[in-house]
Amino acid sequence: MxxxxxxxxxxxxxxxxxxxxxxxxxxxxxxxxxxLLPLAPEVLPEFDAPQVEPARVAVNAPVARSGERPKIEIPRPGSTAKAASKPVEEAEAAPVVARPVAVPPPRFALQLLRAGSCLLLVELATGQPFQSRDPSYLLLKDMLRAAGLPDSPQIVGEPVRWPLLVRGNLDQGPQAATDFVQGFIQARLEEAPCVCLWLIGLPAVRFAGEADAEAYYRELPVEGLGTAWALPGLELLMDEPQRKADVWQAMRRLMARWKPSDE
Known part of the structure; x- marks a missing residue:
């Protein structure tokens, strides 16, 4: 032995x-x-299926007698398929995060003019500076005469055209346009203050007064710019002459701001 x-x-x-x-x-x-216990057979996983760990054997398992085969638990294919389908279900149930939509930069052209003690920020509908015989410029001269202001306003600086750059990664969205327009006017006010700022046209009202078309004919207190008067654009006044009556009524209420009394 x-x-x-x-x-x-x-x-x-x-x-x-x-x-x-x-x-x-x-x-x-x-x-x-x-x-004394045989190893559990290895189960080949399916594609993208998690590995199934074999059942652990307790150390104090009873000793198998001679002639008896220990029972081996083999994972069923169904349980593996269910386990493999869980990651797919979780991926489908995950919320889809929407990417922010890029807002195109606004497009406008504004001209700043000075008439007496008032500043006028006027929309250039065609994008080109005023000409002496333009119908819109002649209408502006009529409005200034009715308001008791000089009918030959002085041009202040170059027109403000937006967007500033055709290409590049510079932020040229609505908020950036508002900051630029208001900063441009504030710089002119430091050179020579005014008693009232006329905002003529929707781009002027929106990006200088931070308002919309509902503010037409009303006064707007704008931080850093003082009191502003919102008016429709000159092209709109020519297309819809009935709006001139509303302009005249609002002008009569505000005329005391820039026209000194005779007393």
Whole structure:
């Protein structure tokens, strides 16, 4: 009979790691219980399926008797398919984050003029500076005469055209346009203040007065610019002459701001 040390030497020489005797060997060391159970078969995962870990064997598992086969639990294919479908369901249920839509820069041209103690920010509908015989410029001269102001306003600086750049990554959205227009007017007010700022045309009302068409004919307190008067554009007044009556009524209420009294 072989003693235990020699038996293990023979097994190591034959590269036998685990072995199980058919009968109880004399003088043999007691076997470890976990070595008596066969390993669970390896389950090949499907595509993109998570690996299924084999069931762990308890250390204190009962020793299998000779002639009895231990029961092995094999994962069912259905459970693997359910596990594989969970990541897909979670991916489908994840909320889709919408990308912010890029707002195109506004397009307008404004001209600043000075008439007496008032500044006029006027929309250039065609984008070109006023000409002496333009119908819109002649209408502006009539409005200034009715208001008691000089009918030959002085041009202050170059027209403000937006967007500033055709290309580039510079922010040229509505808020940037508002900051630029208001900063341009504030710089002119530091040179020579005014008693009332006329905002003629929707771009002037929107980007200088931060208002919309509902503010026409009304006074607007604008921070940093003082009191502004919102008016429709000259082209709109020519297309809709009935608006001139509303301009005249509002002008009569505000005329005391820039026209000194005779007293």
């Amino acid at each position: 072989l003693i235990e040390s020699r038996r293990r030497a023979y097994l190591n020489a034959m590269q036998v790691v685990h072995w199980l005797p058919r009968t109880e060997l004399p003088f043999a060391a007691p076997s470890r219980p976990e070595l």
